[in-house]
Amino acid sequence: MITVDDALAHLMALVSPLNSEEIPLIEAAGRVLARDVTARRDQPPFAASAMDGYAMRGDEVEQHSILKVVGESAAGHGFEGQIKPGQAVRIFTGAPVPAGADFVVIQEDVTRNNDLITIANPPDGKSNIRALGNDFTIGDTITAPRLLSPSDVALLASMNIATAPVARRPQVALISTGDELVMPGENPGPDQIIASNTFGLKAMLDALGAHCRILPIARDTEDSLTMAFDLAAGADLIITIGGASVGDHDLVGKVAGDLGMERAFYKVAMRPGKPLMAGRMAGSAMVGLPGNPVSAMVCGHIFIAPMIHAMLGLGTDKPTALTATLSAEMPANGPRQHYMRGILQQGQIRAFERQDSALLTVLADANVLLIRPPYDPARAIGSQVDYIPI
Amino acid sequence: MITVDDALAHLMALVSPLNSEEIPLIEAAGRVLARDVTARRDQPPFAASAMDGYAMRGDEVEQHSILKVVGESAAGHGFEGQIKPGQAVRIFTGAPVPAGADFVVIQEDVTRNNDLITIANPPDGKSNIRALGNDFTIGDTITAPRLLSPSDVALLASMNIATAPVARRPQVALISTGDELVMPGENPGPDQIIASNTFGLKAMLDALGAHCRILPIARDTEDSLTMAFDLAAGADLIITIGGASVGDHDLVGKVAGDLGMERAFYKVAMRPGKPLMAGRMAGSAMVGLPGNPVSAMVCGHIFIAPMIHAMLGLGTDKPTALTATLSAEMPANGPRQHYMRGILQQGQIRAFERQDSALLTVLADANVLLIRPPYDPARAIGSQVDYIPI
Structure with missing residues (x-):
C-alpha cells in the first residue's frame, strides 16, 4: 500500500x-489565464474628477472665492480649453479635468448664480481628482496562470483586452x-x-x-x-x-x-x-x-x-487543507487515511455517523471531507481538524 | 439615506x-431543484455484497468449515438458486447475495481447492452485506429548493431520475x-x-x-x-x-x-x-x-x-456573513456601511490600504469584502470581523 x-x-x-487558446473575454470567467497580459490603456486615461462639482486651480480654492464658469466637462466630452485664473469648469464624475485645473470643489460646497459660482463652504484638502493611471498604466501586467474571477474579467475589459489567452x-x-x-x-x-x-x-x-x-x-x-x-x-x-x-x-x-x-x-x-x-x-x-x-x-x-x-497550468501543489473546530468527538483512525463525509456549519465541523462508502445520500448531505491521517488519535470536541470543501 | x-x-x-423547467440530469449541476423529487428505486435494490468473497449461511461461518461452491454471483448476474446447508457461492462486490445466504466471508479468509473452500481465518462478526434499501428506498425524497451539487447529481442518477425539475x-x-x-x-x-x-x-x-x-x-x-x-x-x-x-x-x-x-x-x-x-x-x-x-x-x-x-427560489434571507480574524488594524468607520476590499489567507483577514472605489486592480486582488457597520470602532489585530467571499 x-x-x-x-x-x-x-x-x-x-x-x-495543456496548450492555450484565445477566447472572447465574455467567455473568460472561470478559465485559467495562460499567458501574462498587459494593459493597453492607462486607467483613468486622464486626470478624472471623482465627484460632481467645479474644476479650478487649487491656489484659487478658498471660502468666498467667486469664479466664472467657462464651460463643462462631462464623461465622454471633456472641456477643450485651458482654465485661466478666476475661471472654473462645471465637471461631472469620471470626466477629464481640464488643462490648468488641479482641484474639484464638490457641487454641495458651491452656490451658483448664472455663470458665477461662490465657494460657500471651506473645502477640505482633498482635490477630488483621480490621477492619470491611478488604477493601472499601459504595460501593467496580469500574471499567468490565474483562475479568472468576475473582477478579473472587469479588469481585463478596462485594460481593453477583448480576447484572453486561456488554457x-x-x-x-x-x-x-x-x-x-x-x-x-x-x-x-x-x-x-x-x-x-x-x-x-x-x-x-x-x-x-x-x-x-x-x-x-x-x-x-x-x-x-x-x-x-x-x-x-x-x-x-x-x-x-x-x-x-x-x-x-x-x-x-x-x-x-x-x-x-x-x-x-x-x-x-x-x-x-x-x-x-x-x-x-x-x-x-x-x-x-x-x-x-x-x-x-x-x-x-x-x-x-x-x-x-x-x-490547466495551475501547478502541481497538493491543495491546501482548511481547518475547523470539531463539534462532535471522533474515534481513533486506523492505518488508512480516512476522508470522512461531514458537515461544516458556522465554523463547526463534524463527521456523519454513517461512513459506509455505498451511501450517496450521506455524501449528498456532506459539504466537507474531514481528513483523518493514518493512526490519527481519537479527537475531542473543540480540537482542530483538516478538511476539504466539496 | x-x-x-x-x-x-x-x-x-x-x-x-420564477417558474421551473425540466432539464436532462446531465445539465443539472449548479441549477436549483424546483420541486421535490422521489427515488424511483431502492438502493441497493437487493442485499448486496460489500466485498469479493463467498456468500453462505451465517450459522455455518466457522474457522475450518469446508463448503462446496455451487455457483457465482457477479455484479449484474446474480445466482439464481437457493443456497443450501454446506454450500457457498462465489460473490463479487456489488453483486446480489443469493437466497439463503446472509454472510459473505472475504476471499482473503478462504482457501479454495476446486469446488471446495475452507474458511482459513476466523471471520469477524461483520456480514459484509449491504441491506436492500440501505442508501435509500422508493419514495425517499430530495427536498426543493436545493442548489444541486455534483454529489446530488450522482444521487439523482442512482435514484433513476433522468430529468430534473429546476428553476x-x-x-x-x-x-x-x-x-x-x-x-x-x-x-x-x-x-x-x-x-x-x-x-x-x-x-x-x-x-x-x-x-x-x-x-x-x-x-x-x-x-x-x-x-x-x-x-x-x-x-x-x-x-x-x-x-x-x-x-x-x-x-x-x-x-x-x-x-x-x-x-x-x-x-x-x-x-x-x-x-x-x-x-x-x-x-x-x-x-x-x-x-x-x-x-x-x-x-x-x-x-x-x-x-x-x-x-431561483432559494429564499429571501440575507446571505449570512462569515467571520475571520483580523491580521492588520483598521481605523474607525464613518456613518456608512463600508464593504472594504481585502484578502483572506489561512484564516487571517485584512483590508487593503487603497480603498478608492475606482480601483479595479485592488478589487481583482481581493477575495473578500470586509463588512464594516456604520460607526464600527477602530479594530485591533486579532479581532473578529464579518466578511463575504467574492
Missing part, C-alpha cells in the same frame, strides 16, 4: 499543462464499466443498478474547467471495453470507473494493457478508495477509479481534481 | 421565484450607459474609457445561475436609452450601470420613468455604492447601479446576487 501523497505524485506525473479545457472521457449498470431513465433488470458515477464526476470536473464526455457504459467483455477505449481516443484524460481491482471480473486493466498502457496498480492507504489503476495510453493519461459511488467521488476530489488543475 | 438592509428589502420586493435561469439584461464608454477591442477617443462593468457583472451573475445578455452601450440621449430598454424587454431583471444619480447628465431615471417605471431612488448608506434606482417596468424588475466599476461590482455582490437567489 502507498500513501495518498505518493499516489497523487504518481498521478501528477501523468499530466502536464484549453482538459478533455476528459468518462467510462463506467460493468454489466450491472444502466443509464438513468432506462429500465434496470433485477440485478442491475443505475450508473451514477459518471454523472457526478462530470458535474465535478466540468465545474473545475474540464470538458467531460460520458461514454456508453462498457460491459464486462474485452470487446466492449476495447470499443469504449476507442471512443475515448484523443481525450487528455480517460477515467474508467469500476472493474479496476483484481477481482475475476475486472477486465479494465487487462484491456488497457493490451491497448499499450503501461499500467500500474496502486493500492492506496485510504478510505474510501483503495485500488487505483493509472498509466498513459496513446497520448492520454488514464486513471481507473473504484466503482463504489462514494469512493469514485472521493477519489475525484482527492486525485482527479488536482490533475485537472495541473493540466 | 437608508440602510443596506432596508435597500435590500426594497429590492427583494421587486422579484419572486428557470433568471434572464438578466445588462445596459451600460454613458457617452464615455466603448466596448473592449474598440478604439476609445481621448475622453473615453472601456466598458467593464457589464463584463464583470455577467461573469458574476451567470455563475450564480442567471443568464445575462450584454446590450449595446446606451448613449446619454433619451433615444439611445429608450432603445436599450426596448432591447431589454422580456428580461426578468434589467440592470443599468451609470447614469442613475442626480447629475445633470443622468437620464436613466427620466427615461425609465417615461417608460412607465414607478421608480424609487435609494440613497444607501454604504461605501462604495451610494445611489441605487429601482422599480418595476413592463414585467421586469429594474435596478440602476452606480457607474463606478468597483461600486457596480460591490452592489452586484450585495444587492443583485440575493435577487438572483430569490428568483
Whole structure:
C-alpha cells in the first residue's frame, strides 16, 4: 500500500499543462489565464474628477472665492480649453479635468448664480481628482496562470483586452464499466443498478474547467471495453470507473494493457478508495477509479481534481487543507487515511455517523471531507481538524 | 439615506421565484431543484455484497468449515438458486447475495481447492452485506429548493431520475450607459474609457445561475436609452450601470420613468455604492447601479446576487456573513456601511490600504469584502470581523 501523497505524485506525473487558446473575454470567467497580459490603456486615461462639482486651480480654492464658469466637462466630452485664473469648469464624475485645473470643489460646497459660482463652504484638502493611471498604466501586467474571477474579467475589459489567452479545457472521457449498470431513465433488470458515477464526476470536473464526455457504459467483455477505449481516443484524460481491482471480473486493466498502457496498480492507504489503476495510453493519461459511488467521488476530489488543475497550468501543489473546530468527538483512525463525509456549519465541523462508502445520500448531505491521517488519535470536541470543501 | 438592509428589502420586493423547467440530469449541476423529487428505486435494490468473497449461511461461518461452491454471483448476474446447508457461492462486490445466504466471508479468509473452500481465518462478526434499501428506498425524497451539487447529481442518477425539475435561469439584461464608454477591442477617443462593468457583472451573475445578455452601450440621449430598454424587454431583471444619480447628465431615471417605471431612488448608506434606482417596468424588475466599476461590482455582490437567489427560489434571507480574524488594524468607520476590499489567507483577514472605489486592480486582488457597520470602532489585530467571499 502507498500513501495518498505518493499516489497523487504518481498521478501528477501523468499530466502536464495543456496548450492555450484565445477566447472572447465574455467567455473568460472561470478559465485559467495562460499567458501574462498587459494593459493597453492607462486607467483613468486622464486626470478624472471623482465627484460632481467645479474644476479650478487649487491656489484659487478658498471660502468666498467667486469664479466664472467657462464651460463643462462631462464623461465622454471633456472641456477643450485651458482654465485661466478666476475661471472654473462645471465637471461631472469620471470626466477629464481640464488643462490648468488641479482641484474639484464638490457641487454641495458651491452656490451658483448664472455663470458665477461662490465657494460657500471651506473645502477640505482633498482635490477630488483621480490621477492619470491611478488604477493601472499601459504595460501593467496580469500574471499567468490565474483562475479568472468576475473582477478579473472587469479588469481585463478596462485594460481593453477583448480576447484572453486561456488554457484549453482538459478533455476528459468518462467510462463506467460493468454489466450491472444502466443509464438513468432506462429500465434496470433485477440485478442491475443505475450508473451514477459518471454523472457526478462530470458535474465535478466540468465545474473545475474540464470538458467531460460520458461514454456508453462498457460491459464486462474485452470487446466492449476495447470499443469504449476507442471512443475515448484523443481525450487528455480517460477515467474508467469500476472493474479496476483484481477481482475475476475486472477486465479494465487487462484491456488497457493490451491497448499499450503501461499500467500500474496502486493500492492506496485510504478510505474510501483503495485500488487505483493509472498509466498513459496513446497520448492520454488514464486513471481507473473504484466503482463504489462514494469512493469514485472521493477519489475525484482527492486525485482527479488536482490533475485537472495541473493540466490547466495551475501547478502541481497538493491543495491546501482548511481547518475547523470539531463539534462532535471522533474515534481513533486506523492505518488508512480516512476522508470522512461531514458537515461544516458556522465554523463547526463534524463527521456523519454513517461512513459506509455505498451511501450517496450521506455524501449528498456532506459539504466537507474531514481528513483523518493514518493512526490519527481519537479527537475531542473543540480540537482542530483538516478538511476539504466539496 | 437608508440602510443596506432596508435597500435590500426594497429590492427583494421587486422579484419572486420564477417558474421551473425540466432539464436532462446531465445539465443539472449548479441549477436549483424546483420541486421535490422521489427515488424511483431502492438502493441497493437487493442485499448486496460489500466485498469479493463467498456468500453462505451465517450459522455455518466457522474457522475450518469446508463448503462446496455451487455457483457465482457477479455484479449484474446474480445466482439464481437457493443456497443450501454446506454450500457457498462465489460473490463479487456489488453483486446480489443469493437466497439463503446472509454472510459473505472475504476471499482473503478462504482457501479454495476446486469446488471446495475452507474458511482459513476466523471471520469477524461483520456480514459484509449491504441491506436492500440501505442508501435509500422508493419514495425517499430530495427536498426543493436545493442548489444541486455534483454529489446530488450522482444521487439523482442512482435514484433513476433522468430529468430534473429546476428553476428557470433568471434572464438578466445588462445596459451600460454613458457617452464615455466603448466596448473592449474598440478604439476609445481621448475622453473615453472601456466598458467593464457589464463584463464583470455577467461573469458574476451567470455563475450564480442567471443568464445575462450584454446590450449595446446606451448613449446619454433619451433615444439611445429608450432603445436599450426596448432591447431589454422580456428580461426578468434589467440592470443599468451609470447614469442613475442626480447629475445633470443622468437620464436613466427620466427615461425609465417615461417608460412607465414607478421608480424609487435609494440613497444607501454604504461605501462604495451610494445611489441605487429601482422599480418595476413592463414585467421586469429594474435596478440602476452606480457607474463606478468597483461600486457596480460591490452592489452586484450585495444587492443583485440575493435577487438572483430569490428568483431561483432559494429564499429571501440575507446571505449570512462569515467571520475571520483580523491580521492588520483598521481605523474607525464613518456613518456608512463600508464593504472594504481585502484578502483572506489561512484564516487571517485584512483590508487593503487603497480603498478608492475606482480601483479595479485592488478589487481583482481581493477575495473578500470586509463588512464594516456604520460607526464600527477602530479594530485591533486579532479581532473578529464579518466578511463575504467574492
